[in-house]
Amino acid sequence: MRLYIGLLHYPVYNKxxxxxxxxxxxxxxxxxxxxxxTFGIKRFYVITPLRDQQELAxxxxxxxxxxxxAKYNEHRKEALSLIAISSSLEEVVREISxxxxxxxxxxxxxxxxxxxxxxxxxxxxxxxxxxxxxxIMFGTAWGLEKDFxxxxxxxxxxxxxxxxxxxxxxxxxxxxxxxxxxxxxxxRSQEEL
Amino acid sequence: MRLYIGLLHYPVYNKxxxxxxxxxxxxxxxxxxxxxxTFGIKRFYVITPLRDQQELAxxxxxxxxxxxxAKYNEHRKEALSLIAISSSLEEVVREISxxxxxxxxxxxxxxxxxxxxxxxxxxxxxxxxxxxxxxIMFGTAWGLEKDFxxxxxxxxxxxxxxxxxxxxxxxxxxxxxxxxxxxxxxxRSQEEL
Numbered sequence: 001m002r003l004y005i006g007l008l009h010y011p012v013y014n015k016x017x018x019x020x021x022x023x024x025x026x027x028x029x030x031x032x033x034x035x036x037x038t039f040g041i042k043r044f045y046v047i048t049p050l051r052d053q054q055e056l057a058x059x060x061x062x063x064x065x066x067x068x069x070a071k072y073n074e075h076r077k078e079a080l081s082l083i084a085i086s087s088s089l090e091e092v093v094r095e096i097s098x099x100x101x102x103x104x105x106x107x108x109x110x111x112x113x114x115x116x117x118x119x120x121x122x123x124x125x126x127x128x129x130x131x132x133x134x135x136i137m138f139g140t141a142w143g144l145e146k147d148f149x150x151x152x153x154x155x156x157x158x159x160x161x162x163x164x165x166x167x168x169x170x171x172x173x174x175x176x177x178x179x180x181x182x183x184x185x186x187x188r189s190q191e192e193l
Numbered sequence: 194m195r196l197y198i199g200l201l202h203y204p205v206y207n208k209x210x211x212x213x214x215x216x217x218x219x220x221x222x223x224x225x226x227x228x229x230x231t232f233g234i235k236r237f238y239v240i241t242p243l244r245d246q247q248e249l250a251x252x253x254x255x256x257x258x259x260x261x262x263a264k265y266n267e268h269r270k271e272a273l274s275l276i277a278i279s280s281s282l283e284e285v286v287r288e289i290s291x292x293x294x295x296x297x298x299x300x301x302x303x304x305x306x307x308x309x310x311x312x313x314x315x316x317x318x319x320x321x322x323x324x325x326x327x328x329i330m331f332g333t334a335w336g337l338e339k340d341f342x343x344x345x346x347x348x349x350x351x352x353x354x355x356x357x358x359x360x361x362x363x364x365x366x367x368x369x370x371x372x373x374x375x376x377x378x379x380x381r382s383q384e385e386l
Contacts, residue, residue: 001355015266027220031362038354038361073208075360160377161231162194167268168231168368169224175365176372183369184353 002100002133003041003182006092007032007170009048013142022141024053029060031171032138033079039178042099044082045092045135057085089137089148096133104133108144108152109177111159111166119154121180127154128181136181138174195293195326196234196375199285200225200363202241204338215334217246222253224364225331226272232371235292237275238285238328250278282330282341289326297326301337301345302370304352304359312347314373320347321374329374331367 007028010021029046036044046057061083063069070077086092089106096104105127107119128134137144137152149155158166159176168176200221203214222239229237239250254276256262263270279285282299289297298320300312321327330337330345342348351359352369361369 027362031365034358034361035354035365037358038352038356040355075358078358079360159231159372161228161372162233162375162377163231165227165230165268165271167272168227169220169364171362171364172224172228172368175361175368176376179352179354179369179372182355184355 004043004135005041006045006047006137008139011145011148012139019145021050024056032174033083035175035178036082037079039182043084045084045086047086049087054085100133104135106152107136107154107156108149109138109156110149114155118157120157138170197236197328198234199238199240199330201332204341205332206335212338214243217250225367226276228368228371229275230272232375236277238277238279240279242280247278293326297328299345300329300347300349301342302331302349303342307348311350313350317374331363
C-alpha cells in the first residue's frame with residue numbers, strides 16, 4: 001500500500017466561502033497523525049504556504065518527536081514522526097513522485113455532493129489495492145476550494161451518515177474515510193474472504 | 194433506531210493506569226455532537242461527577258445553543274442541542290429507561306483486546322437494528338476503567354486499522370465506530386441490497 005494523506009490549510013474556504021489560509025491546529029495534527037499510524041499511511045503532509053504557520057507546525061513536531069513529548073509519550077512520537085510539512089500540493093506531488101518513481105493519484109475529499117461524478121469508496125479501494133501511489137487530500141476550515149478540488153484526479157464520494165447533516169470535523173471525517181478505504185473489519189473478513 | 198452515546202470522564206485511566214476524573218474538552222464535545230447529529234443519535238450524554246466540570250460543559254452548551262454561537266453557526270447549534278450533561282452512567286440509564294420504557298443495552302468500547310469474548314460489529318448492528326435502546330460508552334483520557342467496562346452488557350471489538358497501533362483519539366475512534374455501526378456506504382448498498 002502506497003497511501004499518503006495531506007491536510008490542506010490553503011486554499012480553503014471560511015464560513016462565508018471566501019478563500020483563506022487557515023491556522024495550524026494542534027488537535028488536527030495529533031488526531032490525523034494517530035490515524036495515519038493506525039492505518040499504515042506512509043506520510044502525512046501538513047500543507048501551508050505561510051512561513052510562521054510552518055514554524056508553528058515544526059515546533060509541535062519537534063516537541064513530540066525529539067523533545068520532552070517524545071519521552072513523555074512514545075506512541076505520540078511514533079505517530080507524529082509520520083508528519084512532513086510542505087508549502088503546496090505541487091511540492092508534495094513532486095516529493096511523492098521522487099519517493100515512488102511515479103506521480104501519485106490525487107483524491108480530493110468534499111462534504112458536498114458533486115454535480116459531476118465522484119469516486120465511490122469501492123473504486124477508491126481498487127485503486128489503492130492495485131499498488132498505485134495515492135494521496136488523499138483533506139481540507140481544514142469550511143473545506144477545500146472548488147478549483148483546487150476540480151484539479152484533483154478524483155473527488156471522493158461524500159460521507160453519508162444516516163441523516164442529511166454533513167458538517168463533520170476534518171478529524172472525524174478523515175477517520176471514517178480511512179477506515180472505509182483501508183480498515184479491517186474482523187467480522188466482514190470472515191464472511192467475505 | 195434508539196441509539197445513544199455517552200462520553201465518560203470518570204472513572205477513566207490516566208497514562209499510568211490510575212483511575213482519574215478527566216477534564217471536559219471543548220473539541221470532544223463539538224466533534225462527538227456533530228457525529229451524533231450525522232448518525233441520527235438520539236442523545237449524547239457528557240458524563241462527569243465533578244460539579245465544576247458540569248458547569249464548564251453547561252457554559253459551552255449555552256454559548257452554542259442559545260448564546261452568540263447559536264447565531265454564528267446554526268449547524269453547531271443543531272449538533273450541540275443533542276448534548277445532555279449527567280453525573281453517572283446510572284443516572285443516564287435511568288433517564289433512557291424513562292424515555293424508552295425499558296433499560297438500554299450498554300455497550301462499552303475499549304482499544305484493548307478483551308480476554309473474554311467481545312461483541313463483533315455485526316452482532317452490534319443486529320442489536321441496534323432490532324429496535325432495542327442501545328447506549329454506547331466512550332472513554333476519555335486513557336480509556337474506560339476495567340471494572341466499569343466489565344459491568345457493561347457488552348464490550349465492542351476494538352478498532353483494528355491495518356497495523357498493531359491502537360492509540361486513536363476518542364474523537365476519531367467514535368467516528369469509526371458509529372460509521373461501522375450505522376453509516377451508509379453508497380456503493381455497498383447497491384451491491385448488497
